[in-house]
Amino acid sequence: MKKSIPTLKAMAEQLGLSISTVSRALNNHPDISSETRKRVQALASEVNYIPNIFAKGFRAHKTNILGVVVPNITHYFTTTLIRGILEEASLRGYRVIVSESNNDVVKQTEMLNTMIQFGVDGVLMSISKMTRDIDSILKVMHTLPLVLLDKASNKIPCTQVVINEEEAAYNAVEHLINIGKKRIAIIKETQFSYNSEKRFAGYLRALKDYNLPIDEKIILTVEDISLTQGEQMTNILMSLKEKPDAIFAITDGAAIGAIKTLKKHKVKIPEDIAVVGFSNSLNSTIIEPQLTTVDQPGQKIGATAVKYLIQEIDNPNVELINKTIEVRSNLIIRDSTLSIK
Amino acid sequence: MKKSIPTLKAMAEQLGLSISTVSRALNNHPDISSETRKRVQALASEVNYIPNIFAKGFRAHKTNILGVVVPNITHYFTTTLIRGILEEASLRGYRVIVSESNNDVVKQTEMLNTMIQFGVDGVLMSISKMTRDIDSILKVMHTLPLVLLDKASNKIPCTQVVINEEEAAYNAVEHLINIGKKRIAIIKETQFSYNSEKRFAGYLRALKDYNLPIDEKIILTVEDISLTQGEQMTNILMSLKEKPDAIFAITDGAAIGAIKTLKKHKVKIPEDIAVVGFSNSLNSTIIEPQLTTVDQPGQKIGATAVKYLIQEIDNPNVELINKTIEVRSNLIIRDSTLSIK
């Protein structure tokens, strides 16, 4: 289990050159003749020279590692974000350290501090919706470039890459209105959830634009949305005197839960009550009827966020411009809202 | 965007001590008095001293980073492996770099080499089922500790953490036999897929133990198993003169595909044809009827693999013992095979 890694020193000795010349030749420095450069690079290739990252990082304070902090790694959409990040980072010569906060704010802070310790060049984060106090995040921003993705915040002055949440929700609700639905319920999270607030705003705007009344009794709020919560909230809707004729759930999981409950109540979907979800998870084609849902391009969001982060890393003296980049999503119409006119 | 990190030198100046004394005090070296140690550690805490990882790694050649290479990060089971790895690694003071090979052998080799470059202390890998030539893996083993998990290989002499694949499959097929099924089909992958081969062996052994005939016409093999392949293979089974009365698919995805096809054929599940999957993915409770499946404890496998890898890292001069550690899985019985006797 020996680590017998070739060094600049060994190669310099073999070539009869100085260590600094070998270093410069490998880094295509203009001071080195092309003949010397070729000799050095040929030997480096022959002995499979790999630079010692500790020595390089120690000298240059740059690791080409990006830190990623996500709330929950097993969530499918998150895995698509990560895949986009991994691929784009790889294309640009970066590696990625992934951390999971479990939507725990203390752990999130801990992960951020550990990223600093590990000398990552920048951090990509999808913040926990439990985040109330942003001091720890602001502290990181004094030290490292930070880009938020998916779950963002209006209070954190950094670049954020998200989908067009409000517009996507607007389109989903508009689609329900277009198929004749007039009493559209929503299952959402609290105002502390960035995604939920934006989707709720789109819902409200669509109702307003189409002159549909807003009824608080069909606006259902949960703390931590899940399939089970979708089931339960739909049970509540089923117990109302005046039932909704559509349900817009802000996640696919909750929408699937809603479908399960509707089927238990022998409700015809979408004739009696239509259902729309959000995310286009794998489950959306497995449940029956197949779910109409907003498709979120997770890989594209991840890749875009990497581009912006690396741009910040490469331009450390440029004044921060706090951009919110909205990547477009699209509505995928399936059986749960198939037009019945 | 300044990195103003406290150094040993700055603290030594403030305390009127040498750099080496401060270093030793922080590392609880026995040569340093307890009074001096307390003074140093108090200041380190006050200024939030964080050691420069490059300097430490440069000196000690240890990063406390583990490399992880998986075929496909969006696969749910893989995310549970990764979660187990992340949590156990964190408990033991390690960070994790995650890479995805996309089941591409060239990319897998590339990821392994990059892990070496990044100075990880060890590598955890779920190998691509496309792996035929193990030279690149053997090469890594000369340099770094390696532990395989989930997808293993009999040809690679290293520690492997897997579930009891054959036993689990045996139990699944036995359960089908116990509910009266006599003609059990299998949808599997080629012999190059470690998991498929083990599950197939369990299937064959159960048939043999219960004196059921083996019929090649209901042993269906695909290259890269998926939900769609499950649908297609089940269509083939439906076209047989003598149909099976049960289907054991080696992944949940294929089992769900089988259920979808059976439903299209108006087959009663499980009365006419029962279905068993493997993995206990999220989808297994969303499809109807809910799927009987083998529950794989991904987090436990991940955590166990980390333990063994760190053991190897901590004992570099101990001769390698090539263990295969089998973590127990269990069968979760749901509607797709509910006993009908």
Next chain:
DNA sequence: AATTTGCACGCAAACGTTTGCGAAAACGAT
């Protein structure tokens, strides 16, 4: 011929931390 310029290299220092070894002071025994 003397001076200047350009090319192509090498020396040495720096980066932050760890550790071998030596030195000085303190302590205990005689």
Next chain:
DNA sequence: ATCGTTTTCGCAAACGTTTGCGTGCAAATT
């Protein structure tokens, strides 16, 4: 008071790479 041992610190080197600056040599310019 002297000697041997123990305690507790500091000096200096090492780890591999990068880079500022200096040097030698050859060619061009004055």
